[in-house]
Amino acid sequence: MSEKFKAMVISKQGDKFIREIKEKSVEELPEGDVLIKVHYSSLNFKDALSAIGNKGVTRNFPHTPGIDAAGIVQNSKDSTFKEGDEVLVTGFDLGMETDGGFGQFIRVPAEWVVKLPEGLSLRESMIFGTAGFTAGLSVFALAENNTTPEDGEVLVTGSTGGVGSMAIAILSQAGYDLVAVTGKKEKEDFLKELGAIRVISREEADDQSGKPMLKGVWGGAVDTVGGNILATAIKSTKYSGTVTTCGLTQSTEFTSSVFPFILRGVKLIGIDSVQLPMDRRLPVWDKLANEWKPDSLETLTNEIGLEEVSDNIDLILKGKLTGRTLINLWK
Ligand SMILES: NC(=O)c1ccc[n+]([C@@H]2O[C@H](COP(=O)([O-])OP(=O)(O)OC[C@H]3O[C@@H](n4cnc5c(N)ncnc54)[C@H](OP(=O)(O)O)[C@@H]3O)[C@@H](O)[C@H]2O)c1
Structure with a gap:
């Protein structure tokens, strides 16, 4: 197949690192089992880091x-997939x-x-993308550790970002x-439109008292985001509550x-969306x-074409993007 296509x-x-939209051919792609015609992608903070x-x-x-x-799969050397299958890839x-x-x-x-799960379109799967999948993994970790809606309010940090906004929408x-x-x-x-019942400032979530424990208020x-906001969340979580950590902004x-941890039994769970084994991925995609x-x-979606990606990379690096940026490769 000598098809030409567009790529950043x-x-x-x-x-300097220069960004251009160029014409490439399928032969230039790395070796692999499955050739996929990409309909949608999405912009994540990590993509911006790659671009700089x-x-x-x-x-x-x-x-x-x-x-x-x-x-859509164009061809596959592996019998798990065949031409025409709708699929998604995140991480690795x-x-x-x-x-x-x-x-x-x-x-x-x-x-x-991953075969596109029933109930999800290609477009929806990339509105989720890695950010939504990571948010899904975080909610899955709460549920797996028996932190339920009955345990009280859940705090979400970095909430206008990709992972944060998706976490709000999914938790709600x-x-x-x-x-x-x-x-x-x-x-x-x-x-609030996404489902938050209250919104607080970073300062309110960033305790400077130096106390080892605060009143337990979060289920x-x-x-x-990591840092002292994570530390504050841990010491403000109620008995047996679960805190997940995925980011470092x-x-x-x-x-x-x-x-x-030893007086309240608080659980701190690390979230990795990149190397996570397939048997742990599929149940989360099914829930999503x-x-x-x-x-x-x-x-929470802003749809853009390939030509607009560069400007949006600059915006995400400045912390100025809100929600999810969906990339329609054929727009
Ligand atoms: N573990 C994994 O598998 C995994 C997967 C995906 C992403 N991540 C990580 O998760 C983090 C969030 O990713 P994302 O795609 O949601 O990024 P993003 O869209 O850039 O959002 C990050 C959000 O963090 C908040 N923020 C920015 N600077 C901050 C600061 N100095 N202090 C406190 N909050 C700050 C902002 O929200 P507000 O203005 O609303 O506070 C910002 O929108 C990143 O560190 C990313 O690398 C990890």
Whole structure:
């Protein structure tokens, strides 16, 4: 197949990383089992890091970012998939060193590919994308650790971001009362529309008292920012509550005493969406396709074409994007 297609290509020129939309051919794609025509991708913070040459994400250029892709199988060397199957790929090495979803075709190992679950369209699957899947994993961790809607309000941090906004929408759909933490007070109405019952400022969620424990007020917490906001959530969580940690936008480090864990039995659960084995992925996608699929999916979505990706990379790096940015590769 010598089909030509469009892709964003990042090239390194001296110390600079240049973004261009280029024509590529399918032969240039990496070896792999499954060739997929990508209909939709989405923009995540990690894609922006790849595009600016962050070595923790991508070291080899020229490169096409895009850690998410959903589309139709064109051909497959692995019998699990056949031409015409609707599939999605998130995480693993996609968009890191393997050319990703900011191109109209990808070729990947069969082990990375998920058959589109019944109840979800290709478009919806990429409104979720890695951010929504990570939010889904966080809600799954609360449920698995017996933190239920009856245990009280759940705190969500970084709430206007991709993971945070999806966590609000999913938790609300799953019946939880939740309180959103944001640095963007002007987005209060948006957060309430997604399902937050209250919105508090970052300062209110960032305790500076130095006390090892605070009054237990949260049934649980979905943290996406790390740092002292995570530490504050841990020491404000009620007996036996669950706190999840997936992100680092405030800081990679936090300080805690052992008291919330040994006096209140608080559970801190790490969330990884990248290397997670397939048998742990499928139940979460199934929940997202069915009872956890938010009614507000469109409210938090901004759809763009490939040509608009570069501007949106600049916005996400400045923390200025709200909700999810869906990329329609054929717009
Ligand atoms: N573990 C995993 O598998 C996994 C998967 C996906 C993402 N992540 C990580 O999760 C985090 C969130 O990802 P995302 O895609 O949602 O990013 P995003 O869309 O850029 O959102 C991050 C949000 O964090 C808040 N924020 C920004 N700077 C902050 C600061 N200095 N202090 C406190 N809050 C701050 C902002 O929300 P407000 O203005 O509303 O406060 C911002 O919208 C990132 O660190 C990302 O790398 C991890």
